[in-house]
Amino acid sequence: MSTARNLTTAVLAGAVTAAVASFAVPASAAEMEKCYGVSLKGQNDCAAGAHSCAGTATIDYDGQSFKLVPAGTCTDMETPFGPGSLEPIQRPT
Amino acid sequence: MLRSLSDVQADFAAALRDPAIPPPAGVVGPDGGPAPRRFAVYRNNVLVALGNALAGAFPAVGRIVGEEFFRAMARNYVLETPPTSPVLLDYGVTFPDFIAGFEPAASLPYLPDVARLERAWREAYHAADAKPLGAADLAGIPPEDLPDAVFSLHPSLRIVPSRFPIITIWRMNVSDVPPSPVDFAVGEDALIVRPDAEVEVRVVPPGGVAFVDALAAGETLGSAAVIGEASDSRFDLSGNIAGLISAGAFVDFRRQPEPAPW
Incomplete structure (x- = not known):
């Protein structure tokens, strides 16, 4: 009888499943989308002409600045000015 | 003459x-x-x-x-x-x-271990190339095969255990990060591997050194897990497996044939 039998197949399978599941989150830009109007100031990824680039947004929830978020989650994000947008928008107004 | x-x-x-x-x-x-x-x-x-x-x-x-x-x-x-x-x-x-x-x-007293880390880094850098298994490859192993699965680890993989924070010390001295105070009471076991072009240095979680050593010695996943648990009560099997997948440590696996019953 080997020591392997001290751990059940179920325990090992559970551990491997949990380990594998931790990789199921989007890991690359290919699975991300640009989401406008959700980033806090200084935490944006880039912008549509309002300022130069990453980290330079000067206002919270700026509709001209985007943040990369997991694909499909942008328009579900709630902000004090409404949900995120896949296109640049005018806000806060 | x-x-x-x-x-x-x-x-x-x-x-x-x-x-x-x-x-x-x-x-x-x-x-x-x-x-x-x-x-x-x-x-x-x-x-x-x-x-x-x-x-x-x-x-x-x-x-x-x-x-x-x-x-x-x-x-x-x-x-x-x-x-x-x-x-x-x-x-x-x-x-x-x-x-x-x-x-x-x-x-x-930490200097020899920092040197061991640097030696391991160099060996990893010059080790043979191998393509790591991804999470999906492991997910594809039938659950009933897991206890007897034997993994081949990446040829560049090295483990350097230490009771000193050698990774923190090493990193501070090979990068431009300004040195800052280090808590010498916190040991760091290092895993060094080169899954692709770059050598990566990671902290091994508790029990991980015994677990990886057992896998490297050809123990099955089942018995390596037992060895890991025995070596440290904080051993987290799932966390260790996830860490090894993300490090690119696994390159192949096979199912150990069941020993004959007689």
């Missing part, structure tokens, strides 16, 4: 290592007489070249102790341990152990 070539070479090598030994016969200047100063230049070149090889292989150690100290320490090592191969990549394999016994460095 004509001496054998190996005798002549042994004399030459001995004189290189000990300035008190006169230059070997046959080392002569244009006047046909002995040329001790020319031989001294050659001796110095040998020491400097091998010292440079060590400085290149152990940059963090060099920065920690400073150039002057490192030169002196390297010189002692070179005189005691001349290369046994013309391949300088392999020179310095025993340098960490030498440092551990080098009295003037005794005030830096």
